[in-house]
Each structure stands twice: as structure tokens, then as C-alpha cells.
Amino acid sequence: MKIAVDAMGGDNAPQEIIKGVEQARDLYPDIEFLLFGDEKKVNEQIKNNDRIQVIATTEEIEMGEEPVRAIRKKKDSSIVRAANAVKEHDADAFFSAGNTGAVLAAGLFIVGRIKGIDRPGLTSILPVPNPALKQNNFVYLDTGANAESKERNLVQYAYLGKFYAQKVLGVSEPRIGLLNNGEEEDKGDRLHKDVWQSLNATEDLNFVGNIEAGGMLSGQADVIVTDGWTGNAALKATEGTARTMLSLIKHGIMDGGLRAKLGYLLLKPVFGKIAKVMGTSTYGGAVLLGLKSPVVKTHGASKADAVKNTISQIKTMIDSKVIEQTVEYFDTELTTENVDKQPEND
Structure with missing residues (x-):
């Protein structure tokens, strides 16, 4: 199981993000983490590199930026690169504490919505x-x-x-x-x-x-x-x-x-x-349900404990296959609708 993490998103990044990741890593031996962000700043905060891979990015999407414009313009930002890792099946889920609008836009336009879902919630x-x-x-x-x-x-x-x-x-x-x-x-x-x-x-x-x-x-x-x-x-x-x-x-x-x-x-x-x-911090982050993979946004002011709990939430989503069940249901619903709409034979 691999989770792509926007290490630069949030008020307390990258310190609290990485601290929470390491706490979750120590709890769950079956999870690997891809940390996207400023290589120097991220590496300075890591105490133990076990099952953590740092992927350098050169851009950041700030909290006040217009979301869609930001993800289209800043292709090498930690948010866009982490979302692309999920799209390309290099990771199973995407987590961020950064710009909410940008995370939602990256989830919708990069990760993609489930067929049959008009608007993820x-x-x-x-x-x-x-x-x-x-x-x-x-x-x-x-x-x-x-x-x-x-x-x-x-x-x-x-x-x-x-x-x-x-x-x-x-x-x-x-x-x-x-x-x-x-x-x-x-x-x-x-x-x-x-x-x-x-x-x-x-x-x-x-x-x-x-x-x-x-x-x-x-x-x-x-x-x-x-x-x-x-x-x-x-x-x-x-x-x-x-x-x-x-x-x-x-x-x-x-x-x-x-x-x-x-x-x-x-x-x-x-x-x-x-x-x-x-x-x-007790209940983890907000999930953009209706996408092809878990995309989870936690509060911008999150500390390590909230990050750890959010990763626990993501692990449960992946282990329980809730996304797969959603895909299966809406595929079946669409097939049924299409059959119902077929004209009857004379």
C-alpha cells in the first residue's frame, strides 16, 4: 500500500506532516509513503527514511491561489505531482493539508471521478x-x-x-x-x-x-x-x-x-x-467521495496527530475496498439504466 503525500501543504508543513507520517509508518508496517515537496526542507524533517521516498518538486500552490488555474499552471507542485502518482497507479491514495480548492480540483481533473457519479461530494x-x-x-x-x-x-x-x-x-x-x-x-x-x-x-x-x-x-x-x-x-x-x-x-x-x-x-x-x-484531529480528514481513488484533505492547521489519524482513515478505506464497491454499484446502475432505455422489439 502506497500513499502519496503533499508534504508542503498546510500551515505546519512540512514539520507536522512528516511527523504524522512517521507516526503512521511506525503503526502500519504495510504502508509506504511518497512525500512530494521541497527536497531539502522535507529531508531535514525526516528522522527515519524507512518506507519513505522523497520526490522533489519545485513549485508550491499557496492557500490563496485560484484552484483550477494553479493546478494547470504549476505542474511541478506537490499537489499536482501527488495526484498524478495516484492517476498513474504509483500510489493508492492522495493526502494533503493544503489549498482545499486545489486538492479538490486535482482530485476531479487528475485522479478522475467514478463513471456514473456526476459530482463527487x-x-x-x-x-x-x-x-x-x-x-x-x-x-x-x-x-x-x-x-x-x-x-x-x-x-x-x-x-x-x-x-x-x-x-x-x-x-x-x-x-x-x-x-x-x-x-x-x-x-x-x-x-x-x-x-x-x-x-x-x-x-x-x-x-x-x-x-x-x-x-x-x-x-x-x-x-x-x-x-x-x-x-x-x-x-x-x-x-x-x-x-x-x-x-x-x-x-x-x-x-x-x-x-x-x-x-x-x-x-x-x-x-x-x-x-x-x-x-x-480525532476523525481524520475530509474525503472527496466519488473519485476513482481515495483523495483526502485534512485541515490546514493540522498537527501530527491529525495527520496520523487521517492516514489510518485512508488505510481503512483501501483495506475495506469501499471505492471498488462504489465503482461496482454505479457500473451496475448504469448498465441497468441503459437496458431500461433500450426500445422494445416490435
């Missing part, structure tokens, strides 16, 4: 922070790959999310929910009403109906599908609320005097558990 694993439930997390897509979506796209996301939940999270019969502005069947705009009808009529999906944004983390579904604009907005609002609450708690402790500080010391292990459950 950016997929995240989010927590269900309720210890009373057996469910720990759920699949959420599209989180921002497509600002505009059609009914067919969201139905495809339901299948992509289903396969991912089965193979990567180990959920045998995932519950599929539709993010909407109310739980009732007739809620939402025309798009969401049509998607509701399509998902509800599909026999091989366990559709449980609409889910409001306030209930995303409550464990109502194993997969929540949405269009990219709504999905990204709801995700950012949820993250912002979590940060605000943590800030309020911190200021409450600091301004609460000695009793508040003593209370914090007593509850410090509890806060540590909460931080681990809600931390973005």
Missing part, C-alpha cells in the same frame, strides 16, 4: 457526543465541494455515504437522513422536497427522513446528505458554536475566582475527554 466524519448512544459518529456530505446541486447529486451522495458508513464505520444498515429546515415531509424548497421523495422511494436505502441542523449531532442518522452550500454553512455554524461555548467556559473559569479554578482542576479529565470527542 466532500465527506466528513462528525461526532455524536452522547455517551448514552452506541453511535460515536456519522457521515456528512457534501460539506462544500459543490455550491449548487441537483436532485440526482444528493441521491448519489446517499449511496456514497451508505457505502462509506458500511465499509469504514462498520454500520451494517446505515440510516440516511436529509438535512432540511424542518422534519416534516413537505419542508424545504423544491430541491429538498424532490430529494425527500426520491430517497423515500428507494428500496435499498434506509431513509429516515429530514433532519434539522440543530439535530445533526444527536445521532438521528448514520449518514446525513445535503447540498454543498447548505452543508458547509451548517458545518461552519456548528464549529463556530462549539468554539464560542469553549471560549465562554474558559472566560467563566478565569473570571470566576478561586472556586471556579479549583472546580476546573477537579473536572480537567472530563474536559480532556470532551476535547477529544469534539476535536477535528
Whole structure:
């Protein structure tokens, strides 16, 4: 198993990227890594070259660059070279913490989408922070790959999310929910009403109906599908609320005097558990589902632990053959559609 890594992408590259790669390398003896980036900077950070190959690149795609123009212009960038390694079957997956748009564009235009998938969806694993439930997390897509979506796209996301939940999270019969502005069947705009009808009529999906944004983390579904604009907005609002609450708690402790500080010391292990459950580094990166190979983007500010966990996520994807199952399903669906469309003989 080989993973192509953009060693220059992210706020803490290449130091934290390489540190995380080495941690993952030590955990998984069956993984080799191709590190693409500035040869001198990358080699300076590597402590042990075992199963690590450095491939020199001369260009970098910065965070603020226009994605499509950047991947077309900077052919020798670490993002483009890593994506090409997957396209040419020199690697099984592509990982980056760099420019999100450029990673998505490289995945779409270089790695390529699965036949039958109109628009790949950016997929995240989010927590269900309720210890009373057996469910720990759920699949959420599209989180921002497509600002505009059609009914067919969201139905495809339901299948992509289903396969991912089965193979990567180990959920045998995932519950599929539709993010909407109310739980009732007739809620939402025309798009969401049509998607509701399509998902509800599909026999091989366990559709449980609409889910409001306030209930995303409550464990109502194993997969929540949405269009990219709504999905990204709801995700950012949820993250912002979590940060605000943590800030309020911190200021409450600091301004609460000695009793508040003593209370914090007593509850410090509890806060540590909460931080681990809600931390973005715990669940790995966002996967661009619908492509021919795993393309995974983690947060630009990721540290080594997040990099290691993302590589664990990629390994699970490859071992479980979730991409192969997706290809097989949509190949079968297309064949069936083509047969159905054939004119009947007189």
C-alpha cells in the first residue's frame, strides 16, 4: 500500500506532516509513503527514511491561489505531482493539508471521478457526543465541494455515504437522513422536497427522513446528505458554536475566582475527554467521495496527530475496498439504466 503525500501543504508543513507520517509508518508496517515537496526542507524533517521516498518538486500552490488555474499552471507542485502518482497507479491514495480548492480540483481533473457519479461530494466524519448512544459518529456530505446541486447529486451522495458508513464505520444498515429546515415531509424548497421523495422511494436505502441542523449531532442518522452550500454553512455554524461555548467556559473559569479554578482542576479529565470527542484531529480528514481513488484533505492547521489519524482513515478505506464497491454499484446502475432505455422489439 502506497500513499502519496503533499508534504508542503498546510500551515505546519512540512514539520507536522512528516511527523504524522512517521507516526503512521511506525503503526502500519504495510504502508509506504511518497512525500512530494521541497527536497531539502522535507529531508531535514525526516528522522527515519524507512518506507519513505522523497520526490522533489519545485513549485508550491499557496492557500490563496485560484484552484483550477494553479493546478494547470504549476505542474511541478506537490499537489499536482501527488495526484498524478495516484492517476498513474504509483500510489493508492492522495493526502494533503493544503489549498482545499486545489486538492479538490486535482482530485476531479487528475485522479478522475467514478463513471456514473456526476459530482463527487466532500465527506466528513462528525461526532455524536452522547455517551448514552452506541453511535460515536456519522457521515456528512457534501460539506462544500459543490455550491449548487441537483436532485440526482444528493441521491448519489446517499449511496456514497451508505457505502462509506458500511465499509469504514462498520454500520451494517446505515440510516440516511436529509438535512432540511424542518422534519416534516413537505419542508424545504423544491430541491429538498424532490430529494425527500426520491430517497423515500428507494428500496435499498434506509431513509429516515429530514433532519434539522440543530439535530445533526444527536445521532438521528448514520449518514446525513445535503447540498454543498447548505452543508458547509451548517458545518461552519456548528464549529463556530462549539468554539464560542469553549471560549465562554474558559472566560467563566478565569473570571470566576478561586472556586471556579479549583472546580476546573477537579473536572480537567472530563474536559480532556470532551476535547477529544469534539476535536477535528480525532476523525481524520475530509474525503472527496466519488473519485476513482481515495483523495483526502485534512485541515490546514493540522498537527501530527491529525495527520496520523487521517492516514489510518485512508488505510481503512483501501483495506475495506469501499471505492471498488462504489465503482461496482454505479457500473451496475448504469448498465441497468441503459437496458431500461433500450426500445422494445416490435
